[in-house]
Amino acid sequence: MRAFLFANPAAHSRSPAMHNAAFGVAGIPAVYETRRVTLEELPAAIASLRAPDVLGANLSLPHKEAVLPLLDELTPAARAIGAVNTVINRSGVLVGDNTDALGLAKALIDCGYGAGKSYLDSPTVVLGAGGAARAAVYALCVLLERNVYILNRTLSRAQEIAADWHNPDADFQVVAAQFTEIPWSEVSLIVNASSAGLDAPEQSPLPGIPALAPGALVYDMVYKPFDTRLMRDARAAGHRAENGLGMLAQQARLAFVAWTGKDVPIRVFLKALNAPVPAAPVPAPEVGERSG
Numbered sequence: 135m136r137a138f139l140f141a142n143p144a145a146h147s148r149s150p151a152m153h154n155a156a157f158g159v160a161g162i163p164a165v166y167e168t169r170r171v172t173l174e175e176l177p178a179a180i181a182s183l184r185a186p187d188v189l190g191a192n193l194s195l196p197h198k199e200a201v202l203p204l205l206d207e208l209t210p211a212a213r214a215i216g217a218v219n220t221v222i223n224r225s226g227v228l229v230g231d232n233t234d235a236l237g238l239a240k241a242l243i244d245c246g247y248g249a250g251k252s253y254l255d256s257p258t259v260v261l262g263a264g265g266a267a268r269a270a271v272y273a274l275c276v277l278l279e280r281n282v283y284i285l286n287r288t289l290s291r292a293q294e295i296a297a298d299w300h301n302p303d304a305d306f307q308v309v310a311a312q313f314t315e316i317p318w319s320e321v322s323l324i325v326n327a328s329s330a331g332l333d334a335p336e337q338s339p340l341p342g343i344p345a346l347a348p349g350a351l352v353y354d355m356v357y358k359p360f361d362t363r364l365m366r367d368a369r370a371a372g373h374r375a376e377n378g379l380g381m382l383a384q385q386a387r388l389a390f391v392a393w394t395g396k397d398v399p400i401r402v403f404l405k406a407l408n409a410p411v412p413a414a415p416v417p418a419p420e421v422g423e424r425s426g
């Protein structure tokens with residue numbers, strides 16, 4: 135059996151390490167491979183997933199939204215978020231799911247978020263307005279039942295998400311906001327779903343950490359570097375901070391269960407993520423190339 139990651143670029147993903155470790159622990163004779171797939175190549179790549187020996191695929195940039203019209207069915211989460219990170223091959227029928235949202239909710243609970251009564255009425259803040267932010271809004275508003283402020287560098291993109299969620303009758307509201315409009319001292323959770331800080335250890339999506347509700351958690355979806363500027367600033371301001379490795383492991387575990395019907399402990403995925411990254415193979419010198 136086979137499962138894939140379709141992305142561009144795809145080379146540096148940790149998903150093969152996680153899924154191949156999980157296949158081994160579950161005793162499933164399957165292999166997970168990455169494929170560099172361009173947008174032009176996506177329809178053929180998705181069609182290939184209907185083969186009987188294919189479990190499904192993960193999708194990363196730039197395919198999470200482009201894949202929607204190529205699939206037969208969508209889960210409620212994928213439909214509401216408007217993005218798919220997991221395709222499941224159900225006997226030739228391709229189902230699109232979004233495991234980022236439930237993966238985030240599970241990772242937040244793993245961090246102890248939501249355990250205390252004080253969290254019940256406290257608002258949350260999502261930083262960013264891309265696909266990850268849409269998944270975060272679904273996780274916080276639908277799965278964890280919290281009011282959500284979206285704060286993004288480009289306000290209009292945050293307003294688009296808020297407009298998509300606009301429903302005055304809903305118990306929980308999604309509001310696009312500027313920094314000064316957020317009641318920070320009541321906020322129990324900030325989720326960074328922006329790419330600020332990704333591969334940039336000194337970059338932060340916030341100019342500084344405001345005073346938050348006691349015991350507040352700052353969860354950074356970024357996990358490269360493991361310790362981001364946002365996390366360091368949050369800890370210096372007396373708050374708890376976690377990186378996105380837990381979410382990465384949980385979204386992978388959910389995809390694994392959807393493909394195989396079998397569950398594997400989360401520590402298997404986390405251990406694979408924390409294992410040293412194998413060195414990239416040194417390319418062989420071209421014929422005629424001089425060394426030294």
Ligand SMILES: NC(=O)c1ccc[n+]([C@@H]2O[C@H](COP(=O)([O-])OP(=O)(O)OC[C@H]3O[C@@H](n4cnc5c(N)ncnc54)[C@H](OP(=O)(O)O)[C@@H]3O)[C@@H](O)[C@H]2O)c1
Nearest residue numbers: 262263264265266287288327328329330332355378381382
């Ligand atoms: N841990 C996990 O499992 C997991 C899962 C999914 C995604 N992620 C991470 O989530 C992040 C976002 O992914 P995405 O797919 O949503 O990306 P995306 O669609 O490209 O969106 C990026 C967002 O980040 C904002 N942004 C970029 N640079 C910024 C900066 N210097 N300061 C402030 N805001 C900035 C953008 O603002 P503008 O609108 O103004 O351009 C945009 O809202 C990435 O780091 C990704 O690795 C992690």
